[in-house]
Amino acid sequence: MSRVSLLRIASRLSATALRIGTSVKRTFAIVRKEILHVARNKVTLFLAVVSPAFMMFVLMYSFTVDIKEVPVSILDNDHSTLSQRYASDLLSTGDVTMPRWARDYEHLERQLERGEIKAAVVIPFGFMDDVVAGREARVQVLIDGTAPSAANHATAHIIGFTQSMAVDVLRRDLAQMGYESLNIQPIDLRIRTWYNPTLRAIVGYAPALLAVVMGMPGTMAAMTLAREKEHGTLEQLTATPIGRGELLVGKLIPYLLSGLVSVLLCTALGVYWFRVPFRGDFFIFMLLSSCFLLATLSIGLLMSVFIKTQQAAQLLAPLVFTIPAFFLSGIFIPLSSMNPLVRTMTYALPSTHYVAIARQLFLKGWGLAQLWPYAVALLAIGLLLTTLAIALFQKKLT
Numbered sequence: 413m414s415r416v417s418l419l420r421i422a423s424r425l426s427a428t429a430l431r432i433g434t435s436v437k438r439t440f441a442i443v444r445k446e447i448l449h450v451a452r453n454k455v456t457l458f459l460a461v462v463s464p465a466f467m468m469f470v471l472m473y474s475f476t477v478d479i480k481e482v483p484v485s486i487l488d489n490d491h492s493t494l495s496q497r498y499a500s501d502l503l504s505t506g507d508v509t510m511p512r513w514a515r516d517y518e519h520l521e522r523q524l525e526r527g528e529i530k531a532a533v534v535i536p537f538g539f540m541d542d543v544v545a546g547r548e549a550r551v552q553v554l555i556d557g558t559a560p561s562a563a564n565h566a567t568a569h570i571i572g573f574t575q576s577m578a579v580d581v582l583r584r585d586l587a588q589m590g591y592e593s594l595n596i597q598p599i600d601l602r603i604r605t606w607y608n609p610t611l612r613a614i615v616g617y618a619p620a621l622l623a624v625v626m627g628m629p630g631t632m633a634a635m636t637l638a639r640e641k642e643h644g645t646l647e648q649l650t651a652t653p654i655g656r657g658e659l660l661v662g663k664l665i666p667y668l669l670s671g672l673v674s675v676l677l678c679t680a681l682g683v684y685w686f687r688v689p690f691r692g693d694f695f696i697f698m699l700l701s702s703c704f705l706l707a708t709l710s711i712g713l714l715m716s717v718f719i720k721t722q723q724a725a726q727l728l729a730p731l732v733f734t735i736p737a738f739f740l741s742g743i744f745i746p747l748s749s750m751n752p753l754v755r756t757m758t759y760a761l762p763s764t765h766y767v768a769i770a771r772q773l774f775l776k777g778w779g780l781a782q783l784w785p786y787a788v789a790l791l792a793i794g795l796l797l798t799t800l801a802i803a804l805f806q807k808k809l810t
Contacts, residue, residue, distance in 0.1 A: 428539075432662075442654065443666055446666040463471075482562045484566055484570075485514045486514065487514040494539065498535065511523075530566050531567065531570065532553070536551070559616050561746075620770055622770050623674065626705065627637070629671035631712065633664060633709045634716050634719060639720070639722055642722060659800070664706075671709070672698060672702065679697075696780055699787075706794035707765075707793040707794040710798040714797050717805045718804075733763075737763035740758045762790055762793055762794075769783055
């Protein structure tokens, strides 16, 4: 290769590096401008940093809703006619549903650990023999305490069916099989709750509510361009050499950083004030929280392209961030209880993925090996919507 060719390559690389450096400087100029605005305006500072923790404190004392079709798995070690009838009648009301029978105890544990089921019933060997002999039959119940509403519902249903209905059901079925005048004893339920032994509602709700309160940075992102439009400074910014992508990314970064501060405040509130256990890796939690904030802020940026006033952004934000996160992300109503079409739509919401991340990381101590699909989904939403916002913003101002 000639010396002239090397000089041309070096010149091109130098020019590319200069363009990148200039772009980074412009982006950080917007970042600095936005940080100064947040820091100077007390209302904006409160909304961006403190309000999520305040909202979380209020929402901790939340409500309960009707639950149905909670996924439950059954391990039948007895394989008798009576145990199979007991299991089928347990599932017949529709209050709980069974994705599939457990093959063995290890399979049952994996189903609980992966969140595929909220409760498990183990029918031991000799179940029918104990009933026929008039002895006390035992049934073990395992509960996933990470979602207290579903866990309490499953527990109440299993206990209620077993204590109120099982004796009559067993007596009827045994009579049909030729066993008459048996002294049937109540079934002894051995209940064991995983991850949240006391089934404190706050333990399951607190991590999930982060997905609701951390919608506030998205609201602020939706207002940021509207503020520029109202003050007449957007035209001045677009007239400068600052690129459209540099402008939007520069406005996104400060709210991403302030959102991470809010995550710290909310986590401290949950752990130290409400005594919610944190069993995962804190660095991984903050990393995945960054992915969630990116996805949420990208929605806000996309909204800001079309919204002209801050008041309109404030009115629209609850419909986009708060209400869907509250009712459709699995905080109170398990996704398994939702209409299949609605359940499919919920996976387009960043809050759905973040609820799963927060609960599994806080209470089960999951790491990236289990949580990476949620992180990929959040990154895909964030990058796709940010790119779309930049593209539409370009088309609108050119």
